[in-house]
Amino acid sequence: MTKPGSPRILVFGxxxxxxxxEGGCPADDPRLWPNAAARALGGSAELVAGAGxxxxxxxxSMIGDPRVWAELHRTDVVVLAVGSMDTLPSPxxxxxxxxxxxxxxxxxxxxxRGAYLAAQPLLxxxxxxxxxxxxxxxxxxxxDTALSALRVLRPSLPVVxxxxxxxxxxxxxHVQTAxxxxxxxxxxxxxxxxxxxxDVPAVVASHVFGGHGNxxxxxxxxxxxxxxxxxxAELIRPLVTHEGAVAADADRFGHVG
Numbered sequence: 001m002t003k004p005g006s007p008r009i010l011v012f013g014x015x016x017x018x019x020x021x022e023g024g025c026p027a028d029d030p031r032l033w034p035n036a037a038a039r040a041l042g043g044s045a046e047l048v049a050g051a052g053x054x055x056x057x058x059x060x061s062m063i064g065d066p067r068v069w070a071e072l073h074r075t076d077v078v079v080l081a082v083g084s085m086d087t088l089p090s091p092x093x094x095x096x097x098x099x100x101x102x103x104x105x106x107x108x109x110x111x112x113r114g115a116y117l118a119a120q121p122l123l124x125x126x127x128x129x130x131x132x133x134x135x136x137x138x139x140x141x142x143x144d145t146a147l148s149a150l151r152v153l154r155p156s157l158p159v160v161x162x163x164x165x166x167x168x169x170x171x172x173x174h175v176q177t178a179x180x181x182x183x184x185x186x187x188x189x190x191x192x193x194x195x196x197x198x199d200v201p202a203v204v205a206s207h208v209f210g211g212h213g214n215x216x217x218x219x220x221x222x223x224x225x226x227x228x229x230x231x232x233a234e235l236i237r238p239l240v241t242h243e244g245a246v247a248a249d250a251d252r253f254g255h256v257g
Contacts, residue, residue: 006043007240009034010068010075012058012146013049014085016165019219024051031222034079036229041237046071052098054086054134055142062146077158077236078150080143083186084164084200086134087179089172091123092116094133121173129177136178136185144189158239160232161190162198166205169217196235203231 011017011034018025018032025032027047030039038045048061048068058080062068072078090097100116103109134142147159163183168174190197207213207224214220220228 007038007041007076007236008043008074009038009041009045009077009079009236010071011045011047011049011079011081012053012061013047013079013081014053014057015049015051016084016219017047017049017081019051019214020225021214021219021221023214031225033220033225033229033232034081036226037232037236040230040233041240043076043240046075049081052085052133053082055080055082055139055146056134058082059142059146062149072150072153072157075157076240077160079232079236080146080159080161083139083143083162083182086132086136086139087164087176087182088133088167089120089124089127089129089175089178090131090133091120091127093131117171121171124173124175129175132178132182136182139182140185140189143186144193147193147195158236160196160198160235160239161186162200162232163187165200165218166208167218168209168211171216171218174217196239198228198232198235200228203227 013034015024017034018027018029020029020031027034027049029035032047034045034047048058048065048071050057050061053061097116100109100113103112143161150157150159163186164179166179167176187197189195204213204220204224204227207220207227208217211217212221213224
């Protein structure tokens, strides 16, 4: 059981949760925003994430990973830190794009993947960012499905979300036309369900557009992680009060209602 005053945070995320200015990092790197947020609250963070994960991937991990099932009985707050990758242009349908890794023989896979990566920025611009990796309505639907499942399992468990981040990535032709619609869909869903939301662009836009993050133009530098961690901690803090911890403990032991 988590000690009083030391909340345990379960984060479902994408690469924004584990990539720093030079690439991917171990989930326990203290500079990553989930750990910065947990540290500000005197607690700990558990990260469940993958590169390119959308809201759909977060839902799939929630229902398919037994480690997540175990963690859901221990956590004090869940953060649905997905939605950013949903907004990225995806000129190829997701099942084809992600299926490139399965092509054999290896030389063929490298040729096809290289050709797609070269064409992706041009196609992103030509198609005006359409289609996106996940349509806004599906992003909201998967977030809602995840929330519904969490509220069945742990009715008093606090859940928070965030609005999609921004990018200046050459690999996507600097295009992110789906972001406003996805952000509106998430904000509308969250308001209707009473889910607190972090406005990520308000925290990191100047960091990203100022070129202070990863050279890829998408992931954040350590200043960006620190800023997001501090903002997330402030969003979570009112949700992990003593009264909230008591309610969460009741959920853990089945004494709900």
